[in-house]
Amino acid sequence: MEHVPRQIPRTRRDGRAARWRTTPLTVGGATGHHGAALRNVVAILRREIKGFFGHPLAALVLGLFVIVLSVFVLGFDDVLLGGSVSMRRPFRWMAACFVFLLPAVTMRLLAEEQRTGSMHLLGTLPVTPGEIVVGKWLAAVVLVACALVLTLPIPVVLASLGELDWGPVAGGYLGLLLGGAAFAAIGTATSALTENQIVAFLLAATACLLPALAGAALPLLPTALVPAVEYISFEYHFANLARGVLDSRSVVFFGSVIAVALRMAAALLEHRRLA
Amino acid sequence: MSRRRLLVHLWVQVGLWIAIAIVLNHASAAWFGRVDLTADQRFSLSPVARSTVSSLDKPLLATVWFTEDLDPPYHGHRDALDDKLSELMARSGGKLQVRWRDPTGDEVAIAEAQAAGIQPITYTFRRWDRQEARQVWMGVSLVYGERQEVADGLVSPARMEYDLVRAIRAVTTPAEDRPVVGWLLGNGEPDLAAFPATEPLGQLRDQLRASYRLQAVAPGADGLPDDLDALLVVGPQREVPLPVQVHLDQFLVEGGAVAWFLSQHQPDYDGGVTREVRHGLHALLGHHGVQLGRDILLDRTSNERMTAPVAFRGQRVLAQVNHPLALVTTRLERDFAPVRDIRRVVAPFASPLQVSDSVAPDVVPEPWVLAGANAARAPAPVPLDPATLAQPLPGEDAAAATLVLGLSGRFRSFWVDRALPEELSDAELTLDGRPTRMVVGGSADMVANNPALVLNALDWLLEDAALVDIRTRGGGTPPLEAPSPEAALWLKVLMVGLPLSVVGLLFAWARRRSA
Known part of the structure; x- marks a missing residue:
């Protein structure tokens, strides 16, 4: 392991004198100090969230998400005329919207930093690539959570029109949060791959589309491949959660996708620095 | 460490992460846990x-x-x-x-x-x-x-x-211990044995045979078989003879359970109108607590497809169309186990039921299924052409109606103060009976269209509530009471406007804060 000691001035919020601290920057691992790593992640998360909400792009993305979802849920597929009190169809539309929403959110996470050169600046700070990636990914997850909160009027209205079972609703939202977090992790990894935001968006959209569509392709596949392809299909795991069954297999699956994608994103950043 | 070795090290680590993820997923497939979040625990063992x-x-x-x-x-x-x-x-x-x-x-x-x-x-x-x-x-x-x-x-x-x-x-359960369920024949009722397994009544027959000893019953002079536990009387088309009515009455009074699914009207495709069914059971059922209405029910907003004569290029042809006389209702009294998990009931050619004044004091009537809020009753006969039914009919009334009633208690014989038919004038009657249960449906066609309801009703009649609880688990999602068009518009405005306003306010606040 290569340790690169650096002394970084840290500005405190209360205005007291900044103190200098030596933080090891390791290759391929977190800082030795878990508390420092957590502080770094939170600092990046706050910076990203501030950037998101101060930027019109996020407003545009969230507004567009609400409008597109409304067109599908209240227009094409009117839930108020559906005859049954269920969130399954709205959940499907939300999941479909996420395939494009998340790449739009994540495309600038690392690509923008690399294009503008601010990644080099970040490299001078006592943060590991892993902390950068996790912080930025968490910011995207917060945005996903915001998007999901904006859809809450749908189940509330449905509950006023019949006996809505809140168990599957909770499962569906958990599934969307996990699926959204997995999409965000994939988007973060593709954003680390390139400096071009459009390329990052297209790569992420393609990478998210494949597991999203895998379920639909099952009838066309050779029988031997069906279990494996079904398992990597987001729809399969999401459907499990959306019908109200919290299955440890689905949680492990989404967790694995997130962990591997984030590790790849961190590795890509480290690779760029080392190459 | 050289840069090249660091890079190799880096990607080997990534490879290890992927391998661990695969192993973890493989292991989780073998050792997994599930939490059922549904209100009725429909994905857990009952x-x-x-x-x-x-x-x-x-x-x-x-x-x-x-x-x-x-x-x-x-x-x-x-x-x-x-x-x-x-x-x-x-x-x-x-x-x-x-x-x-x-x-x-x-x-x-x-x-x-x-x-x-x-x-x-x-x-x-x-x-x-x-x-x-x-x-x-x-x-x-x-x-x-x-x-x-x-x-x-x-x-x-x-x-x-x-x-x-x-x-x-x-x-x-030994076969001889299974309940015996009778299916009344001889008065124009459909014969279950005649239906192939692919048709709804054939499927119902097979489902009945899976749990009960099913027996076709055509009561003769000796009455109903002694070992009968429950009897289904479904859609008699001809007048049920008085001696048979005496046997039915006595079966009920002596503690036998009976489900009656009776239509007062049936389609007459040649005449293009409904025709009255004269089964002659009004007085008997009226005495036991259920008044069979003579009107016919229709619902122009919530209905199912059925075959009906429609005008097509100047000719009258039979076609499958959504029809007001094939009404659908989601108004079920879910406090009662037999209808708790049933989402909708289809009731073609239904007539309203009412609890009669002559119901015995210790008989408890419970309405299970009500017609939809938009249903109406009209004096029969009514035309079959759905175009004609689109407008209100003369004498039509939008009063609420009951479609299925469950009754439990001790039923008193209908023949207490009445002269018995000549064939049975010497028979000894049981006048006050043992506790039992009875179900009455206002449409014979309900049986083919709602097998789960029939099976649940039968389990309720036989006081075998155990299977009632799991037969319809996971059978669908709860029904939605569709709002009026004006209310729907306001709800949509709320569902879109509220989140958009929140987005706007959030960003206005964030920009002001950052400024």
Whole structure:
């Protein structure tokens, strides 16, 4: 392991004198100090969230998400005329919207930093690539959570029109949060791959589309491949959660996708620095 | 460490992460846990399923005849069945033993499966460039001592638990101990034996036979069979003779359970109007607490498709159309177990029911199913042409109506103060009876359209509520009371406007804060 000691001035919020601290920057691992790593992640998360909400792009993305979802849920597929009190169809539309929403959110996470050169600046700070990636990914997850909160009027209205079972609703939202977090992790990894935001968006959209569509392709596949392809299909795991069954297999699956994608994103950043 | 080695090190680490993820997912498939978040615990083993297998007193051998590697849409059924059987095994204390066999392509195994009562299912599946029909096996045979039973055609994961528990209860209960259910014939009622298994009444017959000893009953001079536990009277088309009515009355008074599904009207396609059915049971049922209405019910907003004469290019043709006389209702009194999990009831040619004044004091009537809020009653006859029915009919009334009533208590004989028919003038009558139950439906066609309701009603009549609870679990989502167009518009404005306003306010606040 290569340790690169650096002394970084840290500005405190209360205005007291900044103190200098030596933080090891390791290759391929977190800082030795878990508390420092957590502080770094939170600092990046706050910076990203501030950037998101101060930027019109996020407003545009969230507004567009609400409008597109409304067109599908209240227009094409009117839930108020559906005859049954269920969130399954709205959940499907939300999941479909996420395939494009998340790449739009994540495309600038690392690509923008690399294009503008601010990644080099970040490299001078006592943060590991892993902390950068996790912080930025968490910011995207917060945005996903915001998007999901904006859809809450749908189940509330449905509950006023019949006996809505809140168990599957909770499962569906958990599934969307996990699926959204997995999409965000994939988007973060593709954003680390390139400096071009459009390329990052297209790569992420393609990478998210494949597991999203895998379920639909099952009838066309050779029988031997069906279990494996079904398992990597987001729809399969999401459907499990959306019908109200919290299955440890689905949680492990989404967790694995997130962990591997984030590790790849961190590795890509480290690779760029080392190459 | 050289830069090149660091890079190799880096990507080996990534490879290790991927390998760990694969191993973790593989392990999680073998050791997993589930939490059922649904309000009715529909994805957990029901109490009746648990008690059924935990009360086994000797080994129960289940042989699962199931084709491996099924194509969609049946590809997940094997796992669903495996999950259910694993849970049942865990609850059986080692009494339930399961073995899996795939008879596909194995002549010896096919012969064994068929000898056990399992039949192959033909289904069509898609390949890249073609559709293929395939014969597959999806059944379980059970052996419990000397007795055998099957749960075959397990094509619905939602019904698997019911099918398995039904079969386990059947195999662990001696055939002679199963309730005997009669189906009244001789007055123009449909004969269940005449329907193929593909038709709704044929399917109902097979479902009845799976749990009960089903018996066609045409009462003669001796009355109804002594061993009858419950009787279904479905759609008599001719006047039920008075001696038969005496036997029906006596069966009920002596503690037999009866389900009546009676239509007052039927379609006359030649005349293009409804025709009255004169079954002559009004007085009998009126005495026992249910007044059969003479009007016909219609619902112009919530209805099902049915065959009706419609005008087409100047001619009258029969076509499948949504029809006000095939009304659909979601207004079910869900406090009662037989309708708790039923989402909707289809009631073609239905008439309203009312609790009559002459109901015995200790008989408790309970309305199970009500007509929809937009239903209306109209004096018969009414035209069959849906275009004519689009406008309000003369004498039409939008009053609420009951479609199914359940009654329980001691029924008093109808013939207490009445002269018996000549053929039975010497008969000894039971005047005050034993406690029992009765169900009355205002449409005979309900039986073919709502088999779950009929089976639940029968279980309720026989006071076997155990199966009622699991038959309709997972049967669908709760119905939605559609709002008026104006209310729907406001709700949509709320559903779109509220989140957009929140987004706007959030960003206005964030920008002001950052400024």
